[in-house]
Amino acid sequence: MTDADPTYDVVVWGATGVAGRFTAEYLTERYGPEELSLAVGGRNRGKLDALVSDLARRGDAWDDVPVVVGDATDPESLRAIARDARVVCTTVGPYTKYGSPLVEACVETGTDYCDLTGEVNWTREMVDRFHEAAVDAGARIVHGCGFDSVPADIGTLLVQSFASEAFDEPCETVRIYLEGGSGGVSGGTLASFGELFEAAATDPLARETLRNPYSLAPSGERSGVDPGAQRWPRTDPLRGGWTAPSPMAAVNERVVRRSNALLGYPWGREFRCTEVVPTGEGLGGAAAAGLVAGGLGAFTAAMSVGPVRSALRRYAFPDPGEGPTREEAENGHFRIRVLGRGTAADGSFTVEAEFGADRDPGYGATARMLGESAVCLARDEVDSPFDGGVLTPASGIGLPLAERLREVGFTASAGDAAESER
Ligand SMILES: NC(=O)c1ccc[n+]([C@@H]2O[C@H](COP(=O)([O-])OP(=O)(O)OC[C@H]3O[C@@H](n4cnc5c(N)ncnc54)[C@H](OP(=O)(O)O)[C@@H]3O)[C@@H](O)[C@H]2O)c1
Incomplete structure (x- = not known):
């Protein structure tokens, strides 16, 4: 200051x-x-x-x-x-x-x-x-x-603080579940998406940043055990049921890893963090996970092609300055659950945090x-x-x-x- x-x-x-x-x-x-x-x-x-x-x-x-x-x-x-x-x-x-x-x-x-x-x-x-x-x-x-990224980052901190106090150990693994939400999107947010894809197409540093799960860690510490964001439907190792990739994982996971690194690795150097969208059990859950993954993949593919990206930005996205009304912003909701798994002297434990609000998330x-x-x-x-x-x-x-x-x-x-x- x-x-x-x-x-x-x-x-x-x-x-x-x-x-x-x-x-x-x-x-x-x-x-x-x-x-x-x-x-x-x-x-x-x-x-x-x-x-x-x-x-x-x-x-x-x-x-x-x-x-x-x-x-x-x-x-x-x-x-x-x-x-x-x-x-x-x-x-x-x-x-x-x-x-x-x-x-x-x-x-x-x-x-x-x-x-x-x-x-x-x-x-x-x-x-x-x-x-x-x-x-x-x-x-x-x-x-x-x-x-992005308060619920994921502070949600993880809540889990880890509880684990350290109650079990004397941090969680080795944290999974962030985007359980539900409803809200709008503004022209400014879509313009920012556009800039991110533009940078990925033209700037080698941006490409490296998106490729490396540890790219936000301090220089010299940009590697680790986490393989990076989930890209396909998968069953969930902690809760069972199906999960799809999360559209915000590329940002939130890297931010959480930077927090761990900046704080001096209180959650360990082997700490793993994944963000996913849970879609439920059985065939219905698998189908929903396929739909979410497919939709996200199609959007990413379209935004990665220069002329399609330009056309979407020009003709399909709202202009900067346009967005949800005040009434819409004050309604909506989101709910994020963070599950952490750790090992204490007397066995493994699971800590759960919930982060949400009854308002448009964005x-x-x-x-x-x-x-x-x-x-x-x-x-x-x-x-x-x-x-x-x-x-x-x-x-x-x-x-x-x-x-x-x-x-x-x-x-x-x-x-x-x-x-x-x-
Ligand atoms: N993380 C999240 O959850 C989240 C949620 C919402 C938004 N966002 C991000 O927040 C950003 C803003 O979004 P938004 O929807 O509010 O965008 P927006 O409505 O387009 O607002 C952009 C603001 O920037 C101003 N601006 C533009 N060029 C400027 C310049 N040269 N000098 C000074 N001011 C300038 C605009 O001023 P004028 O009014 O004069 O044009 C306007 O006040 C985006 O990057 C978006 O991705 C993030």
Whole structure:
């Protein structure tokens, strides 16, 4: 953090977009101006003024919300914004396209930072370019503070913390099950998918990042026992029944492995982590797993072909700025279960965590996950050994984030699976 007292606790940068607007709305509903000094930022003063009028109309407490204006392509404007903030919380994406200068500005000014990126190629670039400098500057750069990757990363941390306390041993294996969910998708999210596939087609570092399951681990530690994300339907070794590949595994598994590595391997160097979609028992479960795997495979194949990718981006995807309505974002739901298996002196044990909320995972729930990540950083309410670095939610913020999310209606808890079966 900076030595001088910054003007704002949190700047929501990109507040005129879909996810940024939900985050600003959430923070102004949850906190009053006397509790949180907040500003909204973006490139378009007119849109920001309209947003501020709307925020003031919606909540009694906020007569006004300060506005900061800059441009993602103008480093000087970003440095000025970062200098004025304890935490910059950014939804300006695709991050591959717009994100790097802001990370650089936060590192230069020693400002904490959180975002919503699932662009694993870009996270890898930030790790390589800025981790050491962020450590030296005392800037906590926490990527992936939305649906990817808070439930998977903090869910795993919940499981491992419970295991270490109850059984004196961490789990050797963790499986993350995307059990259910309903929600929408925005043009900004699909544009980010587009950038990821574009990078995979054109950038060798992005290809290497997507190939290596340990690509987000620190340099020199990018190998291990995990074979990488499941690609086909498979029966589940922990629970039985069928599972399909998860669309978010490529991001979440790597983030969880980075957490383990950054924290100094408290879960062991042989720790394994997989994320899957459970589809049920028997023939029906197998058929559903085949359908999910087939759909995902077809989407990946289509997005990997340049002309098809361009056509989809141009004609089929919604434009940036389009996305779920507020009503849609506040409905929806998601449920993630994390099962950890370990071995203690008196035999094997299984720990289970549940992480979920009754809101659209990518928008209503993500606004809360990102907003509360920013508040944790701004108030230094973290359980983390790091004052700076390119971090994950589990390594940079830790369980205080789960605590805050529980307070706003999330399920986020872990226990002994044997006891919960009784
Ligand atoms: N992890 C998750 O669960 C999750 C969930 C939702 C979104 N996301 C990610 O969050 C990002 C944003 O998504 P979204 O749907 O909110 O996108 P969006 O609606 O397109 O919003 C993008 C924001 O970036 C701003 N922007 C664009 N170019 C800029 C520039 N040069 N300088 C300053 N600001 C600029 C836009 O400003 P204008 O309004 O002026 O155009 C807008 O405020 C995407 O990368 C998406 O993948 C992740």
